[in-house]
Amino acid sequence: xxxxxxxxxxxxxxxxxxxxxxxxxxxxxxxxxxxxxxxxxxxxxxxxxxxxxxxxxxxxxxxxxxxxxxxxxxxxxxxxxxxxxxxx
Amino acid sequence: xxxxxxxxxxxxxxxxxxxxxxxxxxxxxxxxxxxxxxxxxxxxxxxxxxxxxxxxxxxxxxxxxxxxxxxxxxxxxxxxxxxxxxxxxxxxxxxxxxxxxxxxxxxxxxxxxxx
Amino acid sequence: xxxxxxxxxxxxxxxxxxxxxxxxxxxxxxxxxxxxxxxxxxxxxxxxxxxxxxxxxxxxxxxxxxxxxxxxxxxxxxxxxxxxxxxxxxxxxxxxxxxxxxxxxxxxxxxxxxxxxxxxxxxxxxxxxxxxxxxxxxxxxxxxxxxxxxxxxxxxxx
Numbered sequence: 001x002x003x004x005x006x007x008x009x010x011x012x013x014x015x016x017x018x019x020x021x022x023x024x025x026x027x028x029x030x031x032x033x034x035x036x037x038x039x040x041x042x043x044x045x046x047x048x049x050x051x052x053x054x055x056x057x058x059x060x061x062x063x064x065x066x067x068x069x070x071x072x073x074x075x076x077x078x079x080x081x082x083x084x085x086x087x088x
Numbered sequence: 089x090x091x092x093x094x095x096x097x098x099x100x101x102x103x104x105x106x107x108x109x110x111x112x113x114x115x116x117x118x119x120x121x122x123x124x125x126x127x128x129x130x131x132x133x134x135x136x137x138x139x140x141x142x143x144x145x146x147x148x149x150x151x152x153x154x155x156x157x158x159x160x161x162x163x164x165x166x167x168x169x170x171x172x173x174x175x176x177x178x179x180x181x182x183x184x185x186x187x188x189x190x191x192x193x194x195x196x197x198x199x200x201x202x203x
Numbered sequence: 204x205x206x207x208x209x210x211x212x213x214x215x216x217x218x219x220x221x222x223x224x225x226x227x228x229x230x231x232x233x234x235x236x237x238x239x240x241x242x243x244x245x246x247x248x249x250x251x252x253x254x255x256x257x258x259x260x261x262x263x264x265x266x267x268x269x270x271x272x273x274x275x276x277x278x279x280x281x282x283x284x285x286x287x288x289x290x291x292x293x294x295x296x297x298x299x300x301x302x303x304x305x306x307x308x309x310x311x312x313x314x315x316x317x318x319x320x321x322x323x324x325x326x327x328x329x330x331x332x333x334x335x336x337x338x339x340x341x342x343x344x345x346x347x348x349x350x351x352x353x354x355x356x357x358x359x360x361x
Contacts, residue, residue, distance in 0.1 A: 028140035049234035075174030
């Protein structure tokens with residue numbers, strides 16, 4: 001009985017997703033690209049790096065990279081704390 | 089409809105992930121479902137930033153005279169992949185400790201709080 | 204965990220150094236070619252996982268120590284935060300070494316060029332810091348989970 005309700009709910013939700021995927025905008029034509037055009041134009045003169053993705057990750061949006069490094073550090077702290085009582 | 093095939097592939101990923109999360113009982117299979125949903129979302133972020141017949145946004149020895157793909161969704165996907173690593177490591181460690189405590193990995197039998 | 208056969212161990216002996224050097228090449232050239240800190244750190248951590256699979260847990264514990272990796276991870280994150288604070292005269296995370304004449308400070312030719320390693324400002328330093336942190340974080344996770352796999356086995360008589 002529970003399986004039938006789960007199955008119907010899953011089919012309804014999946015059909016919503018399929019209909020919205022077919023009606024998305026065309027693949028390959030972004031709508032708003034003014035910020036990225038500015039990054040591609042001025043990344044070499046302002047940061048001095050050839051790789052535009054690296055200069056976005058570490059220079060224009062460096063604060064997000066700080067948050068991500070903290071998340072990785074916290075995951076290691078969590079794993080070490082879980083297995084603290086393991087002897088040889 | 090045939091031009092939107094990357095978006096349909098993303099929806100198939102997420103749909104398979106939600107199916108595994110709802111209908112399976114083993115804890116390792118539930119962890120695989122979480123990883124499938126996460127990777128589907130990463131794929132969706134990358135396909136949002138494509139321009140037709142453009143090259144990668146790197147200036148070192150690139151072929152000349154072509155447009156470049158948008159670089160910002162690739163930066164966001166890097167962060168999301170690392171957060172996926174953290175989630176997977178913690179969910180697998182908790183599954184190992186549940187196996188040590190209860191002796192089984194079936195979610196129908198790990199319900200009572202033992203001492 | 205038991206060790207694998209002799210063919211696997213011989214190939215690991217041969218290939219292990221090349222994987223680590225390739226990972227450090229990806230970290231160091233992060234501002235010129237695709238790659239950077241996170242990708243290179245993951246490649247070096249896969250070399251540690253290869254060593255763990257082919258030699259078993261007991262021999263690898265003598266070779267890769269957990270305490271040195273934990274110290275390396277803390278040093279990497281500290282170096283990242285110190286480099287971020289050094290440009291505080293104008294703003295947080297300011298690239299104070301780009302386009303000056305000093306260390307990592309050449310100006311790049313605008314347009315398509317073969318890359319010059321001396322450019323980039325503060326970006327190569329941040330790449331090395333994040334690369335150190337990611338390789339030791341993944342190494343610590345893999346070593347601790349391998350060590351706890353014996354501990355969480357079901358006992359036979361209870």
